Amino acid sequence: MKTITLSLLAILIMGGIYIAAQESSYQEEASGGSANNVTMEDGKQIVAITAKGGYSPKVSSAKADIPTIIRMKTRGAFDCSSSVVIPSIGYQGYLPPTGETNINIPAQKAGTTLQGMCGMGMYRFQIQFS
Numbered sequence: 001m002k003t004i005t006l007s008l009l010a011i012l013i014m015g016g017i018y019i020a021a022q023e024s025s026y027q028e029e030a031s032g033g034s035a036n037n038v039t040m041e042d043g044k045q046i047v048a049i050t051a052k053g054g055y056s057p058k059v060s061s062a063k064a065d066i067p068t069i070i071r072m073k074t075r076g077a078f079d080c081s082s083s084v085v086i087p088s089i090g091y092q093g094y095l096p097p098t099g100e101t102n103i104n105i106p107a108q109k110a111g112t113t114l115q116g117m118c119g120m121g122m123y124r125f126q127i128q129f130s
């Protein structure tokens with residue numbers, strides 16, 4: 001009896017992950033893959049990333065050798081993507097359900113790929129510097 005309950009639970013969890021994956025690939029399509037999300041502001045490069053059920057865009061292209069701000073945007077995000085980790089700079093933070101959070105990034109060398117993820121490592125995003 002216990003085994004049946006556990007496997008049912010496992011199926012439900014797997015189903016949930018599958019649906020979440022479908023949803024995020026749809027979002028990526030909607031945003032057109034590599035969106036124009038990098039702008040300049042007061043000599044700093046702003047990389048805007050939206051967090052809600054994952055990160056959009058998943059891959060950003062930014063310039064190397066200039067100070068950079070990752071601007072995490074949320075609007076009604078109550079899922080785990082509001083917990084952000086960027087291991088290479090030792091960043092770990094929580095985004096408000098709605099708002100903007102600036103994360104300062106030191107100038108990155110060309111060829112660097114900065115990896116970000118949710119606290120569980122389930123949702124990910126990348127910023128490629130060149």
Ligand SMILES: [Cu+2]
Pocket residue numbers: 080081118119120121122123
């Ligand atoms: Cu997560």
